[in-house]
Amino acid sequence: MESFVDDLTMLRSHVDELIDTGAREDGIHRAGDADLVEAVARAGDLARAVEAVLVELVGEIAERSRSMARDERLTTRMGCRSVNELVQRLTRCGSNTAARLERAATATARSWDPVTANGMPARLPATRGALLDGDVGVDGVLAVARPILAMRERVDPERMLTADSLLAEAARGEGADGLPPACAELLSVQAQVWAAVLDPDGAEPDEHAAARRRGITLGTAHDGVIPIRGALLPEVAAQLQRIYEATCSPQAVRFRDSETSAQEPVPVPVPDERTRPQKLHDALATALTVAAASRALPTIGGAAPTLVVSVRHEDLTAGTGRAWAEGCDEPASILTARHIACSGVIQRITLDGTGRIVRLGIEERVFNRHQRRAIALRDGGCIIPGCGVPAGWCEIHHVTAHAHGGPTHTDNGVLLCWHHHRFIETGPWRIRMNRGVPEIRAPHWHDPTDRWRAVTTSRTRMLDLVGRRT
Known part of the structure; x- marks a missing residue:
């Protein structure tokens, strides 16, 4: 083992030399495109080889930390409560990375019989071989291990080993289809297909176990946001997905110039620059706001959960x-x-x-239900072109702020979805009222004319507009 440590130390010195010439001396920046691409590929080869060493080492740490007697465990003797903590301290990685190394070791590292001290084969021997040869890294190992090992209690071991062997061939680029070496994403797809073929029924869901695992945790505030993590029951996730689809549907309406006062709505796509997680957040915010206003929730302190x-x-x-x-x-x-x-x-x-x-x-x-109905009839839904959120999911925005003396009147209220209402003051869209009718000035990238235009998605008003035009 001493020579092995010496070899790793020597390897580190070589990598330091590469960093000096490539990064500190701007060698990477001066490289041509072909050399840059080739260098990334070679660095990937090196990273996979290092990951193989790490997986083997973590597997050995786990093996020496399995003793029933706590004091005999390697982790205890090193002053750590778990393999994960010891790996974090030794490699300076995060807990997620340490956990991934542990899972990869569980799938590919060999174990040892405590009585005979004989080595036993890995759970996925072919994937182990591909890992040690540098053909697959931790991402690829986990992509194969998740679906294949999940069915080990229900599928004949020989069939699992066959899937393991064929997936390892795909990782090496030696499959019957003649395709290049598969990346982790492709290996994941292929492993899932193998799982569906070998175990078509899958594991029957355990309702009680799922109910125990459900939960949401709000973390500590950091940089102005509260982290959230947890697990949803499938039907709850499906309901949130439906709310997301309802509030983020890509419906677009824009208004074209006209020589007359009437304007014809013309559907055109308007890009939404929010990421999917941001859209999902805003959909959840909308659902919470609507639920709190529904008066259907239990009261707190004698009032709705306000x-x-x-x-x-x-x-x-x-x-x-x-x-x-x-x-x-x-x-x-x-x-x-x-x-x-x-x-x-x-x-x-x-x-x-x-x-x-x-x-x-x-x-x-601020606005009573009669005013809300009237505004909904006039606006139809969120008035920002392309939003598509219906009136029932919208909030009413004071065009002239209430704090600045803006009246609570239909001539000063417009429908906006949670997202556009939250960011209307800092976003690129501008709103004004013109004799009781909301008008929008779109950002320049959307409407280079920078004109104010009357907006609505109300089918009744749109019929009137088209009728006057014809």
Whole structure:
């Protein structure tokens, strides 16, 4: 083992030389395209070889940490509670990376009989061979191991070994189809196909086990956001997916120039620059807002589960400072407070210099249900062209802010989805009211004329517009 450590130390010195010539001396930047591509491929070869060494080493650490007697475990003797922690400390990697190395070792590393000390074959011997030869890395090993090992209790071992062998051939580029070596994504697809063929029924879902695993955890605020992690039951995930599809459907409406006052709606695609995770977040935010306003949820403190945000009046007026949402230690921006106040309930509370409450105002409902119906009839849905979120999922936005004296009147309210309402002040779209009709000025990339245009997705109003034009 001493010589093995010496070899790794020598390898590191060679890599340091490569870094000096390639990165510190700008050799990579000066390389031609062909050399750059070839260098990435060779670096990938080296990375897979190093991963093979790491997987073997982690497998051996795991093997020496399986003793029933805690004090005899390697992890305990090194002062660590688990293999994952020891690997993190030794390699300076994160817990996810350490866990991936552990899982790869479980699939490919050999184990040893504690009585005879004889070595036993790996669970996926062919994949192990491809790993040691540098033809597949940790990503590829896990792509094969997940679906293949998941069926080991239900499928004949010989058939599993056949799948393992053919997948290893695909990783090497030696398959019967003559294709080049498969990357991890392609290996994952092929392994899933093998699992479907060998185990068509799959494992019957355990309802009780799934129910125990369900859950969502809110993390600690960091950089203005709250991390969320957890596991949803399939039907809950499916419902969230449907809400996502409903609120993010790619329906686009734009209005074309006309010599007359009437304008004809012309459907054209409008790109949505949000990522899918951002869209899913906004869909969840919409669902939570609609649910809280539905009056169908249980009450808390005698009232509906209302989001309470406190902010000083002078800060709200000036647009500076911070707001605070009840139940969250992370401060919110004034933009957030304005967004929530725009379509919620406002109660003004006056304190004197010592903090005593000297005036308690009544709750002011921003828009009542009759106004909402009228605005929905006029606007149809979110008025931003291309959004497509229906009226029932939208919030009502004060075009002239309530804090700046904007009236709670249909001539000052427009329908916006949660996303466009949240970012209307900082985004590229502009809104104004023209004799009670909302008009939009699109960003320059969408409408180079920078003109204000009346907008609606109301079928009734669109019929009127087309009727006047014809």
